[in-house]
Amino acid sequence: xxxxxxxxxxxxxxxxxxxxxxxxxxxxxxxxxxxxxxxxxxxxxxxxxxxxxxxxxxxxxxxxxxxxxxxxxxxxxxxxxxxxxxxxxxxxxxxxxxxxxxxxxxxxxxxxxxxxxxxxxxxxxxxxxxxxxxxxxxxxxxxxxxxxxxxxxxxxxxxxxxxxxxxxxxxxxxxxxxxxxxxxxxxxx
Numbered sequence: 001x002x003x004x005x006x007x008x009x010x011x012x013x014x015x016x017x018x019x020x021x022x023x024x025x026x027x028x029x030x031x032x033x034x035x036x037x038x039x040x041x042x043x044x045x046x047x048x049x050x051x052x053x054x055x056x057x058x059x060x061x062x063x064x065x066x067x068x069x070x071x072x073x074x075x076x077x078x079x080x081x082x083x084x085x086x087x088x089x090x091x092x093x094x095x096x097x098x099x100x101x102x103x104x105x106x107x108x109x110x111x112x113x114x115x116x117x118x119x120x121x122x123x124x125x126x127x128x129x130x131x132x133x134x135x136x137x138x139x140x141x142x143x144x145x146x147x148x149x150x151x152x153x154x155x156x157x158x159x160x161x162x163x164x165x166x167x168x169x170x171x172x173x174x175x176x177x178x179x180x181x182x183x184x185x186x187x188x189x
Contacts, residue, residue: 004030005030006031006032007033008032008033009036010035010036012036012041012106013043013044014044015044015045015053015054016055017053017055018051018052018053019053031056032056033055034059035057035058037059037061038061038105038106038109039062039100040100041100042101043101045092045095045096053077057073057077058074059071061106061121070120071121072127074088075087079129085126085129086127
């Protein structure tokens with residue numbers, strides 16, 4: 001990739017890419033991904049399995065109607081132990097609302113909250129703290145790597161298994177023919 005700076009800003013984007021893509025894209029020094037999530041928008045929380053990951057930083061948008069108020073920025077979604085930056089709060093995946101996915105929610109938030117009260121509804125730094133699930137995330141990524149590897153080799157294992165089965169049948173057939181041939185030879189001597 002050319003050494004140009006690339007910035008991706010998305011609103012309500014689903015998880016995308018496997019663990020290899022996640023690691024690769026988050027390590028790119030010239031790629032900045034900012035994922036805005038309004039309250040309990042369901043789309044950023046799908047698909048819900050461990051084969052897909054959030055890439056880049058999560059900007060969580062909460063309005064005054066919620067327990068948590070304001071915008072919060074989470075480094076690489078899951079945080080970083082070494083940088084002492086927090087990941088999204090525990091239970092983040094539980095809130096799921098289709099009505100929160102409307103782009104009008106995002107526009108309204110920016111126009112009516114971020115522009116009028118940026119100290120609360122705009123971010124200029126990541127949330128400090130330990131990543132709540134970095135160990136869990138590492139284990140999930142390892143599990144996903146194993147699943148991805150097994151899916152990659154599954155067809156090869158089946159082919160090898162089928163080949164071994166065919167070879168075994170051929171060998172068994174040859175042994176049977178050789179045994180009959182040897183028995184016939186001995187009888188006719």
